[in-house]
Amino acid sequence: MSESIDKPVDVQQIKTLLEANNGARIKTWLSICSRCGLCAESCFFYLANDRDPRLSPAYKFKNTLGLMYRKKGNVDREFLKKCYDIIWGECTTCKRCSMYCPFGIDIATLIATARSICFSQGIVPEGLARTSANYRETGNQMGMSTEDFLETCQWMAEETAEEIRGLTIPIDKPGAKYMYTVNAREPMFYPQDLAMAAQIFTVAEEDWTIPSSGWDCTNLAMFAGDKALAGHVVKLMYDKALQLGVEKILITECGHAYRSAAFEGPYFAGCTGGKPPVEIVHSVRLFYEYLRDGRIKIDPDKILTEPVTYQDPCNVSRNGGLWEEGRKIIQFLAEDFRDMSPNREHNHCCGGGGGYIPMGPEFKKRRMLSGRVKAEQIRNTGAKIVITPCHNCFDQVNDLNKEYDLNVRVLSFKEIITEIMIVPEKFQPVDEEEAGDDE
Amino acid sequence: MCRIFYLYGLSRERDKVFYNHMNWSWAWRSIGHWIIPWGSVSMRKQPIFTFAFFLFHVCLFAVPIFLSAHNLLLEEWVGWSLWTLPDRVADALTIALMVTVLFLFLRRLVRPEVRILTTAWDYVLLTMTLLPFLTGFLAYHQWGPYRLMLVLHILCGEILLWVIPFSKLSHVLLWFFSRSFIGFEMGERRGARSW
Missing domain, CATH: 3.40.50 (Rossmann fold)
Known part of the structure; x- marks a missing residue:
């Protein structure tokens, strides 16, 4: 857990946040849950830990966000620390339980809301807080400088051009069909991932580019409950795509980056209609099309x-x-x-x-x-x-x-x-x- | 109804996500897969519970709406009535309902993942659901003091109807909204299923 452990809780702020989120959806969900327990079997935390009933999804949201609403925001730090353990330690917001709930209650959204409330009081896992600082400073979770990133791209292009003739890694090419965004750990620890993507795009004769900013499609701020920062991160990517005038944003083989860019991001960034300004495509979709169409x-x-x-x-x-x-x-x-x-x-x-x-x-x-x-x-x-x-x-x-x-x-x-x-x-x-x- | 209008107004203001991805086809599919017994993976994984809870809901609606005695009253008041269940069938369904209530009651006590969620209010609501049927059953068979049973029957029924909007029983209407929402939240927005 990050610092500010002993700071008093800002109840007013919690109340404001609870009120802002208290729409028809959350009101309905919290009031109609009939405590049938059907969600328990859907949760791997529950299944892996000898069916501990305290790990059932309904129990988790009731004892975090549910209690926050019941107490009308009058909670103390002790309580939020207990929530911390549940909402980060016992849930990955995988949304499987919402498929098993007869009412279709979206428990992951309830947990994410609880996360944003804990975050507002400085309660957030240290690992995530670290990436937030990096995002704020450099726009990517690993704190990589633009210079280093571009150098890595160049290095990979040079190295791979020996294997695939004519291979390049185009940077900031205006009007390209795909703007390829990556997970920051690729340039940082697995630069060959960049090289491999370049090989595939070259052979498929794709019109693609890598942006010099907004290239990190990950969004851990979304999981830290920091909606403002999550919006900032995803906006860097959208803005770059609009600036370059690309047709689509391509997401690397990364799961949550797709969730952020295509589905949650538009809300964090305040896009109208809840849709991203540029079409988002996941690598799985594009690779499938390459193979289907014989381009690879x-x-x-x-x-x-x-x-x-x-x-x-x-x-x-x-x-x-x-x-x-x-x-x-x-x-x-x-x-x-x-x-x-x-x-x-x-x-x-x-x-x-x-x-x-x-x-x-x-x-x-x-x-x-x-x-x-x-x-x-x-x-x-x-x-x-x-x-x-x-x-x-x-x-x-x-x-x-x-x-x-x-x-x-x-x-x-x-x-x-x-x-x-x-x-x-x-x-x-x-x-x-x-x-x-x-x- | 007031509650629905209130929630509608609130949703207009705060739940843009509801309208941004609205799609009837996904909503109907989401409702359909969950209104048909064993129509979703979740229900197929809990076959016995699903059987009990469908039987419970069917009896809960069929008996009061299609009971011949109720329809006689309706005929008297408004001059028309609905198709009616033969008394013997209604009787059997009432017994089935009481058995399923017992089942749901025991399930709450026995299954740890349900017990931990259960509040006293859940047992009260379950009992309140049972009482109109129990008293009606006793009154019909004229077991015990008939007039008292009848009064109790009407009273319990009224109380139950009054409680619906203020409790989780509001799912009788809100279910259709929450199911629709998750249907197009998963479907129209993400291209995935919710059943």
């Missing part, structure tokens, strides 16, 4: 033969509607696909979503415990490769792999596609003599 072809000799499973990121499948696209991509890439049970929009959260991974060591033990459901799902498929188009799922499944000895490899679509796609003649690197002939 897979080498039949290199198709994966090992058993493969697919981890549906909550914000790509359940909250993004792209569960079939993910599976159709795999049909092109692998012979032996074994789906998890449950799957598609009913798949469980990996346990790393909702800001959980960046919340860091303070929450790691719990993350491993509640990840048991996912670990068992993976083990039961017998798969050796887990594909997931989300950075948080990627980290979480890797951690689970170690914790539960799953003996799997975790891969993104990019990694597999660049490994096994056919690189047409014209993009093949040229030998020195041939190059001489060409010129």
Whole structure:
């Protein structure tokens, strides 16, 4: 938990926030919940922790936001600290429970509202607070400078041009079809992700660009309950897209970035109609179209033969509607696909979503415990490769792999596609003599 | 009704999200999948509870609306009446309702994830739902003092109707709104299903 632990609670501010959120939706939800308990079975925290009834979604929202309303905002710091434990430590806002509630109560929204109230009193996980400072300063969660980012792009372009002839990473190209935005950890820790994306776009002959600002599509401020900052972050991206006049914003293989850019962001940024100013496309959708339309072809000799499973990121499948696209991509890439049970929009959260991974060591033990459901799902498929188009799922499944000895490899679509796609003649690197002939 | 209008006004002001993504098709699908028994994954995972709670709701509506005695009164007052259930069937449905109430009562006591959420008010409401049926049943069979039973029956029924707008029982109408909302919130906005 971040500082200001002993500061008195600003009850007036809490009251104002509660009142501002007290619309027909929340009023209805809080008043009609019939306490039937059907949501319990939907929650992996509940399932992984021996069905502890205190982990049922209804219990969690009743004892946080529900109580805040009942007490009319007259709460103390002690109470908010208890909420802190529930709303960040026991919920990833994966929205699975809303599919299991007969009334369709959107519990994730209730939890997110409770988060914003705790945030207003300086109660927020330290891991998330750190990224907030970075967002504020540099517009990206890792605090990377524009210079470093552009250098990384250039470095990757140079390095990869040796493998794919004519490969470039266009920066700030006006009027491009896709403005490709990434998760800040890609340029920071996995620059090859940028290189792989560039390879795919080059081979698909895509008209794309990377923006020099607003390039980080993640939005952890959304999970920290800092709506103003979340709006600022997403606006950086929208504004850049409008300035460049691009057709669409493309989101890297990241789950919550899609949720932020396409669905929640417009509200944080105050866009009219609740829709983003520029169409948002997720990589899963675009990669599927490339394969479907033959813009990317897979080498039949290199198709994966090992058993493969697919981890549906909550914000790509359940909250993004792209569960079939993910599976159709795999049909092109692998012979032996074994789906998890449950799957598609009913798949469980990996346990790393909702800001959980960046919340860091303070929450790691719990993350491993509640990840048991996912670990068992993976083990039961017998798969050796887990594909997931989300950075948080990627980290979480890797951690689970170690914790539960799953003996799997975790891969993104990019990694597999660049490994096994056919690189047409014209993009093949040229030998020195041939190059001489060409010129 | 007043409550609905109040919520409508409030939603106009504070819940733009409701109108931004409104879509009838998603709303109907969301309602449809949840109004048909076992129409959603959630219900299929809890088959026995689903059976009990559908039976409960069917009896709850069918008996008072289609009871021949009630329709006789209606005929007297307004000069027309609805199709009626044979008394024997109505009797059976009343018993079924009382059994399902007992089931729901026990479920609240037995299942830890339900017990922890349950408040005394839940038991009171369940009892209040049961009483008009119990007293009506006793009055019909003329078990116990008939006149007293009849008065109690009318009283309990009135109280129950009065309580609806001020309690979770308001879901009798609000359910359609909350179901519609999540239907197009998930569907029109995100392209995903909510059942």
